[in-house]
Amino acid sequence: MPFLVKLLTLLPLLPLLALAQNESDSSRTRSEVAPSVGKCTSSILPVSIVANNTVLNLDPPKDQQALTDFILRWTSDPASVNAVVVGDGKTALNNNTYQIWTTLCLPSKPDAKNTVEFLLHAGGSDHTHWTLGGEGSKYNYAETALKAGHAVFFYDRLGVGKSQKPHGIKEVQTPTNMEVGAQLVKYLQGKQQFKRVIAVGHSYGSATLTGLVNVYGNFVDATILTGLTSHVQSFLPGLSTWSHSISAENDPKRFGSLGAEYTVWNNVINNQQNFFSYPNYDPAILQTTESNKWGLTLGEMLTSGALPTGKYSNPMLVVTGDQDYLTCGGNCMQAVGNYSNFVDATKELFSGIPGDKFSTYIPLNTGHNINAHLSTPETFARIQKWITDLA
Structure with a gap:
C-alpha cells in the first residue's frame, strides 16, 4: 500500500507455555451465545510476543484540535506526513507479554473435521462484532458457526475491550497485533480436539x-x-470521514482511562456513513454497534500496510458488500484491470493461491459491516457453505 508503512518480517514465535498455565485460572462462562448451541468459556490469556514495531516520530495529541489537524494533514497528504512521522521506517523490538481477553465456544455437536474458527474483529468494534444482538440474534456469527458444528475462538484486540491497553503509538501497532494473532492461532493448534483452523477476519x-x-x-x-479489497485508494478518504475523536473525550465513562492516542469515530452519523448502506439495516442494530464501538490507535493507523509475498496457497474466501464505502468508495462493482469488480481484484494480493482455491461473494445492498445488514443471514449461510464444501 503506497501510503502506508510496509510491515517488516517478524521474529520467530515464542513458546505459549504461559497461555496453557494460566487458561484455567481466569475462566468464566459467558452468555452471549445460547447454551443450546455451544458452551463458552472466557479467559484472560498472557500472550508473549516479539515484534518489529515502527519507530513513529509522533507524540499523543495534546487536545482534540491537534488530533483533528493531524488526521486532516495525513489523509490529504499522506506522503508528506509519513516522511516526517515514519521517516525511513526504523524499527524497535517489542518484546512483551500482554493480557488478552479471549472466549472459546465448543459446539453441542462438533463437525467431522473438528473445526475451530479463529475470529478477528474490526478496528471499530470489540469481540461483540461476532455476537451482535446476543443470544438467538440473526446477526450473531458465533452462533451460526456453532450450529454448523464449528468451535469458535474470538478475542478483544490489544487495546480494546477487556484486553490490556498499552501505549497506543509505541506498542499497539499492526506488527504487534499480527504477532498476538499468530500466537493465539498456535495456541489453538496445540489443542488436540481441533484438526482444522479457519481464520475469519x-x-x-x-x-x-x-x-x-x-x-x-x-x-x-x-x-x-x-x-476488504485491494482498492487502497478509498481507505484514507473513508478514514477522513470518521471525524476522529480522542476516545477519552468522546465517551469519558467508557474510555476515560485511555491515552489521547486512542481514537474513535465521533458519533452514529460517522458510523452509518462508513459501515452501513441505507436503508438496508435495522436502525436498532446501528445503534447497538454505536454503543459497542471501539476505535483505532494512531499506531495502528500508521502501520496498517501488508507486503504481498505469495507464501499463502490454502483456500481463501473474500466477502465484501457491494456498497462498501471504506474499501470501495461505495461501489465495489467497478471493473479494475482484468477483474470485473474490486472484490475479485483482491486476488492480486495473493499470487500464491491457485485460481480454484480463491473465491469471492458480494452481498447486495450491503455496506462495510456485513454482519449488521438485512442481508446478513444469507451472507452467513454462504460463508458456512463455503467451509462445508472445502476438501
Missing part, C-alpha cells in the same frame, strides 16, 4: 490476517476475509 482484522499469511504462509487451513 473483518476489516482491520482482515488486514491483520493478510499480513499474517504474507509472513507465515499456510499457518491456517483456510482464510475468510470480510470487508
